Amino acid sequence: MVILETVLDATWEHIVLVYTTLFVSIAVSIPLAFASLYSKKLEFVVMKFANLVQAVPSFAVVAIMVPFLxxxxxxxxxxIMLRALLPIIKNTYIGLSNVDPALIDYAEGVGLSQWQIHRHIRLPNAYPAMFAGIKFAGILANSIAVLTAFIGSGGLGEIIFQGLIGYNTRTLLAGAIPAIMLAILIDxxxxxxxxxxxxxxxKK
Structure with a gap:
């Protein structure tokens, strides 16, 4: 039987891992999406790298960290961050670039700086796509955080794998149910x- 304190400790470790990774991913992805607006070469490199990492199985990404880190x-x-980058970068870039050029021309015509255009026009326009990417990345990070228990990250993955190894349904659910609830909380x-x-x- 899993002790409640053990589940609470594992849940806290899992939350810290997921949200730390998610906020780091956001901090990396959004500047890259903005920078990609000004450089087609950078956009090509960033998107290709993110797509490549996304194509690699999650367990392989987790396993390859061990020899290096x-x-x-x-x-x-x-x-986890490597897997979470693509949906945030891609969605944010689409949202930022999907602005009516006439609106940008008008903003430049009335004297708005590029910073003001980004802040007041491009970014608000990108919010729906950006948040969709962040929510998907968060749910993805939550699921991969379970796998990282194999490399000593702690969290709910340890309890889930204990349940699987021991064929103990109660232990398995003690880890799986909080993980599911966390995914819902993120959304x-x-x-x-x-x-x-x-x-x-x-108004929508």
């Missing part, structure tokens, strides 16, 4: 944030 929290963050929390920051969201 060892085991523990940091290799787990890197492995709800970023949907609420999207409602707050997206202009006219409630």
């Amino acid at each position: 060892g085991i523990g929290f940091t290799p787990a963050v890197v492995a 709800i929390s970023f949907t609420m944030l999207e409602k707050k920051v997206t202009p006219g969201y409630m």
